[in-house]
Amino acid sequence: MTTSSTRVPQQERSRATQARLLEATVDCLVEHGWSGTTTTVVAARAGVSRGAQLHHYPTKAALVTAAVRHLAERRADELRTEAEALPAGPQRLDRVVDLLGVAFTGPLFVAALELWVAARTDRELREALVPLEATVGREMHRLTVSLLGVDERRPGVREAVQATLDLLRGLGVANLLSDDSARRTALLTTWKRQLSALLTP
Amino acid sequence: MTTSSTRVPQQERSRATQARLLEATVDCLVEHGWSGTTTTVVAARAGVSRGAQLHHYPTKAALVTAAVRHLAERRADELRTEAEALPAGPQRLDRVVDLLGVAFTGPLFVAALELWVAARTDRELREALVPLEATVGREMHRLTVSLLGVDERRPGVREAVQATLDLLRGLGVANLLSDDSARRTALLTTWKRQLSALLTP
Numbered sequence: 387m388t389t390s391s392t393r394v395p396q397q398e399r400s401r402a403t404q405a406r407l408l409e410a411t412v413d414c415l416v417e418h419g420w421s422g423t424t425t426t427v428v429a430a431r432a433g434v435s436r437g438a439q440l441h442h443y444p445t446k447a448a449l450v451t452a453a454v455r456h457l458a459e460r461r462a463d464e465l466r467t468e469a470e471a472l473p474a475g476p477q478r479l480d481r482v483v484d485l486l487g488v489a490f491t492g493p494l495f496v497a498a499l500e501l502w503v504a505a506r507t508d509r510e511l512r513e514a515l516v517p518l519e520a521t522v523g524r525e526m527h528r529l530t531v532s533l534l535g536v537d538e539r540r541p542g543v544r545e546a547v548q549a550t551l552d553l554l555r556g557l558g559v560a561n562l563l564s565d566d567s568a569r570r571t572a573l574l575t576t577w578k579r580q581l582s583a584l585l586t587p
Numbered sequence: 588m589t590t591s592s593t594r595v596p597q598q599e600r601s602r603a604t605q606a607r608l609l610e611a612t613v614d615c616l617v618e619h620g621w622s623g624t625t626t627t628v629v630a631a632r633a634g635v636s637r638g639a640q641l642h643h644y645p646t647k648a649a650l651v652t653a654a655v656r657h658l659a660e661r662r663a664d665e666l667r668t669e670a671e672a673l674p675a676g677p678q679r680l681d682r683v684v685d686l687l688g689v690a691f692t693g694p695l696f697v698a699a700l701e702l703w704v705a706a707r708t709d710r711e712l713r714e715a716l717v718p719l720e721a722t723v724g725r726e727m728h729r730l731t732v733s734l735l736g737v738d739e740r741r742p743g744v745r746e747a748v749q750a751t752l753d754l755l756r757g758l759g760v761a762n763l764l765s766d767d768s769a770r771r772t773a774l775l776t777t778w779k780r781q782l783s784a785l786l787t788p
Contacts, residue, residue, distance in 0.1 A: 419708035421622045496707070499760070503704045506697070506763050507620035516764055523761075545777045552774065553750060556757030559700070560724075562707050563717055573753065576746045580781065 404442050404452075406432040411453035415497040420504040425449060450501055451514040457494045458522050462529050465489065469533045479585070480578050482533045483550070487574055490558040491567075498522075499559070526551060536585050546584040553577060605643050605653075607633040612654035616698040621705040626650060651702055652715040658695045659723050663730050666690065670734045680786070681779050683734045684751070688775055691759040692768075699723075700760070727752060737786050747785040754778060 410432035414423040425446050429439040443449035465485055472481045489495065502519070505512040530547050531538050538544050557573070560566045611633035615624045626647050630640040644650035666686055673682045690696065703720070706713040731748050732739050739745050758774070761767045 417708070419705065421705075422708060499704060502760065502763050503700060504620065504622075507618070507623060512764055519764055542777070545774060548770070548774055549754060549778060552757035552761060553754045554757065555760050556753035556755065559703065559756050559760060560753060562703050563713055563720055569749070573746060573749055576743070577750060580785075584781075 400442075403432075403434055403438055405456070407434055407439060407442060407449065408453040408456040410434075411449055412457050412493060412497045415450065415453070415500045416493045420500045423450070423500075445510070447508075447511045447514045450511070451518055454494070454498050454501060454515075454522070455518055457497065458525070461489060461492075461494050462525060465529060465533065474535075476582070479534060479582050482530075483574055483578050483581070485533070486530065486550070486554055487557070487570065490554040491561045491570075495558045496562070499562075534585065540587060542584055546581055550577070550581060601643075604633075604635055604639055606657070608635055608640060608643060608650065609654040609657040611635075612650055613658050613694060613698045616651065616654070616701045617694045621701045624651070624701075646711070648709075648712045648715045651712070652719055655695070655699050655702060655716075655723070656719055658698065659726070662690060662693075662695050663726060666730060666734065675736075677783070680735060680783050683731075684775055684779050684782065686734070687731065687751070687755055688758070688771060691755040692762045692771075696759045697763070700763075735786065741788060743785055747782055751778070751782060 407428060410428045411423065414428050414431060418427070423446075425439060425443075426436070428449065429436050432439075439449075443452060468485055469482065472478050501511065501515060505515045527547060530551060531543075534547070536543050536547070538547070557566070557570050561570065608629060611629045612624065615629050615632060619628070624647075626640060626644075627637070629650065630637050633640075640650075644653060669686055670683065673679050702712065702716060706716045728748060731752060732744075735748070737744050737748070739748070758767070758771050762771065
């Protein structure tokens with residue numbers, strides 16, 4: 387009894403410490419970029435000792451990769467919850483594209499882009515990120531198929547979902563330095579009509 | 588006579604020095620990324636003295652901004668030349684999209700993305716880049732309209748060209764860490780058919 391009841395709170399404390407570190411990492415990437423994100427700054431921001439941080443994430447590459455994985459999972463859960471509240475019928479597609487448009491201009495996108503670009507010229511980070519890129523890409527694709535409620539076995543559906551995600555990634559980059567929302571909204575209005583035609587059996 | 592004949596070679600030497608510096612800057616951004624690109628490394632790579640470099644480009648922000656502007660103009664000229672060799676008729680659209688696909692995965696795209704991401708958290712660079720982003724975006728749009736040989740006054744043409752460029756930007760990012768060419772080629776094959784339908788009166 388004693389062993390089990392002390393182990394559970396320890397595990398919970400560990401998980402809470404990890405979550406604080408990962409969220410501080412993403413905040414740091416958004417605020418200061420890759421080069422301004424140091425493990426020291428993240429530990430201070432999370433209120434976690436350097437020893438505890440190194441215990442959980444021994445390198446900067448391990449820390450930032452875990453942070454993007456963590457936030458990607460959390461954002462996917464949030465998107466699923468938000469999507470549950472959406473109406474069925476033709477308006478659903480429009481609202482799903484709107485939700486994705488918000489995701490691709492938000493903190494996760496910005497933090498991930500910082501890492502993707504830094505990883506191009508940083509071998510350790512690249513080796514950690516390439517498998518994560520594949521997982522996140524696949525999960526994002528599956529999630530979009532599920533939110534849209536479409537059947538990927540139908541011809542053209544897979545390509546239409548892919549094009550939507552690539553388009554949104556491009557729009558996310560266009561929004562980095564200036565507010566591109568007016569142009570993005572207009573462009574996505576047109577895209578929704580095209581996507582609807584591509585997805586309608 | 589004497590004044591004018593010495594002035595011309597001086598101007599030519601100046602232009603040649605500038606071109607060497609700007610091309611070394613882009614090479615450096617591609618090879619080492621934003622944080623690995625220092626004005627000292629660029630001067631050494633270009634074989635230009637620090638004094639001459641500072642005379643032409645007093646800050647790192649001035650140097651990299653001029654480099655991206657220079658390369659964007661050169662790539663636009665190259666695209667125009669390559670497009671002159673393209674056939675007229677329905678195949679032209681496919682070939683133009685292929686040329687743009689190459690441009691959005693090449694050194695200019697990679698160097699520009701390094702700057703765009705760094706500028707998000709670097710005020711001096713951002714102030715230099717925001718006007719350049721607007722110019723390059725506008726020029727790229729005009730060039731694409733001209734290469735496709737379409738009339739932007741027709742409804743839907745402007746949006747279709749914009750979506751093509753945003754899609755290509757997203758595909759460029761997807762190609763940063765791993766070779767995405769097989770997926771990109773398949774996706775662009777589908778996109779060419781859609782674009783053709785959107786552009787055909």
